[in-house]
Amino acid sequence: MLNLENICFKYSNQTVAAQDISLTIAAGEFVAIAGRNGSGKTTLTKLIMSLLKPTSGSITFRGENTKKFSPADMARYVGYVFQNPDRQIFRDTVALEVAYGPEQLGFSPAKLTLAVEKALQVTGLEAVAGAYPRALSKGQKQKVAIASALAMEPEILILDEPTSGQDSQSGSGLMELLAGLNAGGCTVLLVTHNMELLAKYASRTIIMDQGTKAYDGSTRELFSQARDIAKWGLREPATTAISRALTEYGIQVTEDPRYLAKCLVDLIGGARHA
């Protein structure tokens, strides 16, 4: 569906933010894009959204080159949720806020109402539809931003660090929401460096390092081998490290701590401490 071929991008001050990137995103995937700050992961998503234009290479969406598209044009197909919802929220109620995007896209009044209702329902914001958005908690504001993107009925959802600065409860809630959307057919591109969430929810991981694609493949495989992801500025989640160590004993396990614990218990049983 989305194809990047030999994408290069240089900022006006000559810093190279993307070097020869090629990748394909198929419909319905849940892809995590990870890497240290400054590695080019946000640049990549901005290139996809046409917020930035590649200095060379081409991006095609369903076969059409996106060179001439503006971000507003891409908004018909791709919803981009920024890290800081305060930078976009400006209306007096949540419902009105969520309606902004579809309004800009020219939805008919009937379609608009339906789209907004659906978005609010999916994100669990019906109860606060009439609330003043700026008074909400960070997690809820992020949901408002997501609902605002969903109301535009995108096929791809790009999110830039949606769980940063949130407590674990709202973070998990958000991820479950994304998993649900993905199950319903929405392609999700998630920029994150929360490795635990990445391990749990993303089936595919792309790792950026200094503007190049350092890894592109299954998340399972990334963690099942003892790769030195520290050189990419990342840290392996505890559960995958332990799962991998267990694999060395010939045991295949999941990364969920609850099952991991049971597995360990079964293995260790009544072993006494030395």
Next chain:
Amino acid sequence: MRKLAPLTKLILTITVTIWAFIMNDNIALAGIVALLAGTAAVSGLSQKQYKAMLSLAAFAAILVAFQYAFGSGVQLSLAAGFRMLIMTYLFFLLLATTRIQDLTAALVVHCRVPYDYAFMLTASLRFIPDLLAEIKAVQEAQACRGYSNKGNIIDRIVSYLSIVQPLVLRSISRSETMAMSLELRGFGNQAGRTFAAELTLSAKDYVTVGLIAAGTVVILSR
């Protein structure tokens, strides 16, 4: 020029501006412009800054042309152009060769400007790059929601609200954080304030001021 104390540069800027308005001799005015350009040349400014100075010169030339076209006569038009150029070059050189904190410090210590006002200068300059980055970020976010700068002027203004409102709200919250930070760092207590800036006057400064004083006398006596 860099090596002069901020106070000297302030005195220089103001005095020479006054000269420019007292003097009527175009040759002398041209001379001052040449002197300022020469000072800029040896002051080690950046490419961008030299380009800016050239643009200012071009602008002054346009001004002269306009004045002449509106019937002001050659002498007056030229004088207007020179004066504009002198003023802009002076302030440009002042700001390009002096650190803002030094200027602020000089204003407070030597000119007895209350610190709060002088600080406003630094604070606003400090936030300009942040504000510009913020504007860009808000524009990007709204563009991804379909915002585009199209339509007639009324439409554009109304839709620009989606950029302005989050900006204003963000700025308010940032200034609150800044106010708290200032409070924590003892901003209110200005009586015993010291300055880390270099304000001492050296021989160069006294010589310069002396020259300026002499120059003023010469000009006034003409």
Next chain:
Amino acid sequence: MTAIEFKRFSFAYRGKGNVLQDIELTVPQGNFTVISGPCGAGKTTLCMAINGLVPHYFGGSVAGEVQVAGCNTLKRKVSDLALQVGSVMEDYESQLVAMTAADEIAFGLENRGIAKPEIKIRTEQALSLVGLSGKESSEVGSLSGGQKQRLAIAAVLATEADILVLDEPASALDPEGAEELYALLHSLNREKGLTIVVVEHDLSRVLPYIDQLVIMDGGCIVKAGGLEETLSQIYSDGKFINYVPAIYQLKFSHEKMLASRLPDWRTEREALADLSRLLVLKQLEDPKSA
């Protein structure tokens, strides 16, 4: 010696309900205390009660008291308290007021009338402590997020405060950056004896350093105490189970099922080592179970 003490402290912002309810908390000198809890629990307000902005800057109504280094915060000016309590706020970018790094550090010192040569010395020292040596004339606007944060910390260190309060300092940092930041705070804590109070959501980041863990919810302290006891309480409670780092969730469920204690792990490496050891023991006991 107690650095900070909350004695039945309650606070309400003007015209609103209580944001802090009957807070009782002691932070001994040299302690590394981590505060966690959901949004709106009152963690930021708690931080501001330590540096005095609550109530002096905000107004509102107070009950009980907060003692910092033995003195009641109500009786001291915010700028005086700031000599002992250095604060790095969540929006650290907006906290920076000057154009260059050196000016930023000098700002607080200038306001207190400290002499120029002294300012220069302290600036150099502070920058070197946070790893920004030589960046005196760098413009604040050109620094990266992580560097700005370290600059904010340097500015606080230069005032020679012995209590550091940081509100979600790692939220915008990548894992590497967060690691470096907390390692820095840890060294300041151990080598310089600074008392550190940090608000952090991701406890796995601070696991190696926690002396005292405080969980807040709805303006109250729900649990407070040493690492292991607090985590095990949260784990059994269930409500905040998401806050318990993965290796501790493993540990507790293991302990529950086997009714045997595992050591208090501080890092994943320790956890891994112990678990591997147990597996090896098991294999030696019963080779057929692998």
